[in-house]
Amino acid sequence: MSVELSPSQALGLWHRVALGQVRHDHRDLTLRQMAILLEIYLVPPPHTVRGLAATLGVTKAVITRALDTMGAMGLVTRERDAIDRRNVVIKRTVDGALYLEKLGDLVIDQGRKLNM
Template sequence: MPVELTASQALGLWHQVSLEQVKAGDVDLTMRQVAILLHIYLVPPPHTVRGLAATLGVTKPVITRALNTMGEMGIVDRVRDDRDRRNVIIKRTLTGALYLEKFGDLIIDQGRQLS
């Protein structure tokens, strides 16, 4: 069933989710990192630096910097492609999956509070 929101309600929901995420003290991701993380977990793999750069319309170094930070957080992992050593495959992690599950639950909770 589609959810019908006004622009104001949608922004209010995003505001509440953002506030709760910051208050929780969880991993603090940039919008770019969120977009990368959601793409990795919602779009079927494989995911490469080159592919993510093309999808987001940015350069490979931009993706690499984001992945470096996200790797330090443990929410993604990178491995060399055994078939083509020039490619780096981006892998999902349990920490990343749990982060997104919790984030999804937060969105649901805040969405239920919309008036």
């Protein structure tokens, strides 16, 4: 099913989803953190700090700071790569999966309201 949205409809959907997130979840992710989280959950693993930095076009320090915050929220964990100890592998968590599942439900719900 393909839905054509005008730019203002697309922004309106994004606006309603953002409002829903703010109202119903205490975690306050930045756009960069959300992009990292979606990359980790939607693109098959493994994910490393180096790989995420390359994908997002930012430094490893930027990724590390974002992961520090998301780790404190329970959305991801990090482990040293057993084969190459220089690499840090990012792991998904149950809380992170539930967070994104609820976000997906919110997007669907708000998208349906848009088509009424």
